[in-house]
Structures are given as C-alpha cells and as structure tokens.
Amino acid sequence: MSVITIERKVLEKNDVIAAANRARFANHGLTVVNLVSSPGAGKTTLLERTIEGLRDRMNVGVIEGDVHTDLDAQRVARYGVPVVQIVTNGGCHLEAKLVADALERLDLAALNLLVIENVGNLVCPANYDLGEAMKVVVLSTTEGDDKPLKYPTMFRNASALVVNKIDLLPYVNAEIQAIRRNARLTNPGLTIFETSATTGAGMPVWCDWLAAKVIPAHA
C-alpha cells in the first residue's frame, strides 16, 4: 500500500472563494449579511421591511438564492434596490462560487449593505462560508420553540437571531422565552430580536442594530 498525503479541508475550494469574496467586500467597505432560515420563516418579507427601514440611510443591494424561480427577486426589485437572483436548480444551499458569479452583476462600489438571502434550509447553508461578515438566522414562531435545539449548527454559527411572526404568538404552540433559552443554549453570544415583518413590530430595533453594523465611513 502507498499513501498520498492530502491534509486539507474538504470544502477548501469553497473557503478559498469565500475569502476572495470577503476581500472584495472589504475593498468596497461593504457590509455583507447572510440571511438564513427554514422555508417560510419570513426572510423575504423581513428583507422588504428592512429595505424600507434602511434605504434612506444607506444603499442596500440584495442577492436572492432559491431552488427555483425568481419570484423573490421580483418582490425585492419593487423597492428600487439592485437585486440578483441565483437559482440553484435543486441545490440546497448557496456556495461561495455562486455568490462570486452574482457579484459580477452588482455595482459593489455603490453599495453599503449587501444582504444575501440564502436558500430556505436550516441545515446545509451552515457549512458554506460565502464571505459574509455575519450570518443572521430568522426563526418564525410558527416553527415551534424547539428548533434551535434541533438545528443547532445554524444557530451556533449565527451572530443574530430574528424571531419573526411574533404577532402570531397567541395562536401557536411556542413560547418566546423558550425560543430565547434554547437559542442561547446553542449560542450564548447570540443577539436576539423579536419582530413581526407583517405588522412592523420590532422592525426599528432590528434596523437600527443592522445600520450600526454597516461600516460607518460609507453609511
């Protein structure tokens, strides 16, 4: 038997491209957020309300990731912000290369904040660095308060948690304190927001926090 020594990360190719993306973002003084959640948690609606809350303060750009259709890009485009749709055609997550290709269709110099809305999936996107400054995970109250325990890697890798659809709390079998407790168990340092993108509740607090993360000289 002979052995060829490799000693490298399996996803090294993705990490190399992600590092190049990150360097590009830094060159442009651009803050990049990777927005992740399960399907239907309200990422796109949260994004629409976030654009409304921030567009007078800064230039926001969006990359939409979906398995099929450009429905989300159409929704976001109505707000007059630059948006690029990535269709993965079955792929369960975005990879750094897909984002690098999408960047060719955006004027990065004109942006302060870029939000990458990942494919709806609480598992796979956790492993793929896109070059973002931070992951923000959205969890809706209708999903139940046990989700941070069931999908811990995503919550562990996120900087912030947005608990969305809080207007539905009286009607669902989930408790906000249990969501907070379970999320902190997987990630003690998690910053937690409570929002309803539908009613607008909690949106100003979330938007102000996000605005403060945008590199000041460019905002």
Next chain:
Amino acid sequence: MHELSVAANILETVQQHVPLDRASAARAVRVQVGDLAGIIADSLDFCFGALVAGTPYDGCHLAIERVPARCDCADCGRIFNLTSPMFACPGCGSSAIATSGGTDLRIVDIELEDEIEART
C-alpha cells in the same frame, strides 16, 4: 442534506491526485469529520459510493474518523467532549464553555494499492 456536495468535493480531490490510469488502485480516502461539523457520516459514505459507482474510482471507499470537540468550562473547570452542539457543561450546566476542534471536515490521505500487489 448537503453530504452529496461534500462527497463531490472529496471525489474531486481524489481525481486531482490519482490519475485516471491509476484510478482502480485507489482504495480508501481517510476523512476526518468533526462531531460539530454538521455532517452525517453514513450519508456521506452513501453519497461517495453513489458518485464513484460505475466509474474507474469504483473500488475506492471512505474511511471516516470522528473528531471530538473538546470543551473547557469557564465556571467549574470541567473538561469534556461535546458530541452535539448543546453548549452546556454536563457538570454545572454553565454555557460559558470554550470549544476547540470538532468543527472541521478534512481529507487526511488517500490509500493506493501498489501496482505489484494489484497484479497478484
């Protein structure tokens, strides 16, 4: 769910290091999977098998080693291994714990059958 994409990355590395005319000599790829890497070893093994089936690399399989995540509790000083990302000390319940390792997914080496062995 993304084990197929991870398996494809492993196969790509094998193809880079083992040329097509030596493909049938590739026996095993040693892979380290961290306990917190979010990868199901059985699923990764299955996906790799499905990718190489019917190709010149058909005889190659994954030898998967688990890598524990070592943790130190800042409150009670206990040292333990985490096998799932529940960041609580089993001794005192504190979540003030520092982890090292266990999140990586690495290819260690590729084992090849020697040409002489292959003929016997």
